[in-house]
Amino acid sequence: MRKPIAALALLALGCGAAAPDARPGEAAGPRTAAPAARAPAEPGRATRAAAEPGRATRAVAKAGRATRAVAVGAARAAGARERASWRITRRGAEHEIEGYADRVSVLPGERFRLLVSTTAPAFTARAFRMGARPTPVWRSGPLPGVRQPPALVVEDMVTAAHWRPSVTVDTTGWPEGAYLVRLDASTGAQRYVPVTVRSASTRGRVVLVNAVTTWQAYNGWGGRSLYQGPGGFAGRSRKITFDRPYDGTGARHFLAFERDAIAVAERSGVPLAYLTSLDLRPGALDGARAVVSLGHDEYYSPGMRAALTRARDRGVNLAFLGAGAVFWRIALHGRMIMCDKESRCLPWQASEPESALVGQAFDCYPAEGAYVVGRPGHWIFEGTRGRRFPGLAGVETDRVSPRSPAGVQVLARSPVDCAGRTTEGTTTYYTAPSGAGVFAAGTTRWVCGMRGRRCRHGVTGAAAAFTRRATRNLLTRFAEGPAARPGPSRPASPPAGRPPGEPS
Template sequence: MSTTAASFRVSAFRVGWYGGKQARLIWASPRIPGSAQPPPLLLPATRTVRADWPASLSLDTTGWPEGAYLLRLEADTGHQRHIPLIVRSAEGAGRTVLLHAPATWQAYNRWGGYSLYAGSSGAYATRSLAVSFDRPYDGNGAEKFLVYEWALVVLAERLRIPLAYTTGVDVHRDPSVLRGAHALVCLGHDEYWTPEQRAYVTRARDAGTNVAFLGANTCFRRVRLEDGEGAGDRTVVCYKTSYRADPSYASAPALVTTDYRSPPAADPESSLTGVLYEGYPVDAPYVVHAADHWLYDGTGVRPGDAFAHLVGVEYDRVMPVSPVPGPLEITAHSPVVCVGRPSHSDSAYYTAPSGAGVFATGTMRWVEGLLAGTGELGRDHGMDGRTRAFVTRTTENLLRAFAQGPATRTGPPPRPNVEQVYGGGTV
């Protein structure tokens, strides 16, 4: 911790339903003396920012319920910051596993002036090629968690389905939490995956675990986890368009850190997700296609019903020529215009030979839609209460069905309709 305040306190809140309060205080620290830490290091080879500060406080989470937490840091001056923390589950058999995305949080983190997107000048050319978990998060400290994950955790806990909690980094290290899981839910923005994480999630699907992708742009970037100062898996490496400079380029092309669909080892994400990321930015209505799909039971929708602004800011679509491992049904087909080019965003559902169901929303605003019209996040993108009711009921249908085990045992199979929707074309 680095602060100019004389002291600070830490409070740990577990996220959940809690009768509508959405969080519960689990632990609070005494007053802790504050001190200003030295400037961070910049590792020139990869432009990695690292704050090698001594520990200000250690937490013993023994006895804490597994789940998603938000740590609130409050200086005696009143200034606050937050840190998301996942107390991971040891096993997920028979449960729905919520998969949080710290590698993506870190990729966008600009604390110290550098992220995987831009350097201190704001230029892409001076971006980091590797980013470290050994630094604070920028902004309020928990933006990605609050925007893309919080509301889904609250909803899932309100439904009282059996839940387990983990992160992409933890699955990369040890996939045992996926063994026997009834479902895995990837939240609103989960872009950066290691090949190991992808392989383990695919293996779980092929063993009968249902998978839901409640965002867009999921599993788009191939990354590598490397050690930090004194600890393993503390660095997220992604060279992106500079992939020829990746040290793995000559010796291990399948590990080169670039887009999964790109050379030298192209492996489009649709073989897992059923859809492909196509573009940014968009703002468009979500248009229902298969209104009689079980996902939409109880929503009252009809074919062509639209929900303003629900498609954004990134979107996915079905590509008829891209690999999909089973029969696929497009449930929503939403016209978009991205950088002047017309296209579509698709929600899609397919089943694997194991019986597992896989659903992708095709829009990054799905989890945000759970709070549409409430103003709780300070921005609704113009979405309203009607959209919130639709997204909430659809998500409840999905979670309840997937929590029962392989989807083909409890519900109807997909009705393949890609050729009918796209007519053999690509747009």
């Protein structure tokens, strides 16, 4: 087990450890202090030093500061390597290793169980808190590998509820936040298991919501999701369960639509709380300053929607950093989601249009176009540069509608191609009677855009700077309380160097 970063720093400071990149036999301290040892070779220098009381002392202190700086630098480098180690480097074969947690979220100090299946003889598990600085918090010892039974299909629902638990994880000492548990098979294959350590109270804080109901809707593990099954759409599931692993890396929706926004939020300096969409229950948002729906957040039960509506009507600001939010109306039964997309699960537009809450409604998929700022003077865009950002509008877009709230402002109008149909995506903002502000980005690439060129689709570094800055402006203002009411002003200027939210 690797030592904690703080312990490494103390060890380096106390024992004069060599810098990690030093050549064999070359220690960091003596290397820094070497000029002082050669000083007597310079005629008269030793005499001058002796004649100036305190000069030698200052030289020793300077050498000590340099040694400490090298040690701190070494500790920081070790920390950077440790943080980088959260990434998967080899997925391996299908079913080589995979798993899920028996709880979607836990309070700090609570326990959850990992249920893991692997063809390897052994595996380990490591938990990383994901945010501005991904940090390891826990590691198991070697655990015996077990190939769990194949998935069961109950009616049309795929489940792994019959798997046996592999290890119980105690979250004592874990800070609130979004976590990835990385499973490492002894054969080298790796997968993620996401879990959220949720906040017991959201009072006075900006709440970040992991859209786990949407993650699960698109989860094709076992051959079925709410979209596809044997034979395509007709063979899809009408109900799904959290009692199964996620497909792909195990965290594709979190990494694509949420991680970068969380990093920007954590660097913004505002007080944060963390929930999942399953945690949007009565009382969960009492006293919150704002709620942030991250980049892809389609699936809402009546109770989830009611929680957001009630919060808005009490002055809690809302931000939707994606498109298609609150689109599908679902039923929740414990860890099961029901959505047949025929009669029992229909778009909210059919009864209570989501635009009444979000400010606009889903309009297009697949959409492609440049994001075009229409109101550059709005406070959300303060300090941003540019008005046109290629590729930032897509792959889903929303549009202001006749059912949008009175007084809604259209901040951006982006012409997009929608599979041959010309339409426009919009970004909107409105003020509720309670004073709450409601922002809707209207594109699922808002969070992706924070990665700049790594978002692909023609997105540039200018889009990364734009979306990060606009998001910080939004969070800073929303953290002060109802956005329509004047409050203390806090600067949202980015620090020097790499813009906040730039992934490592």
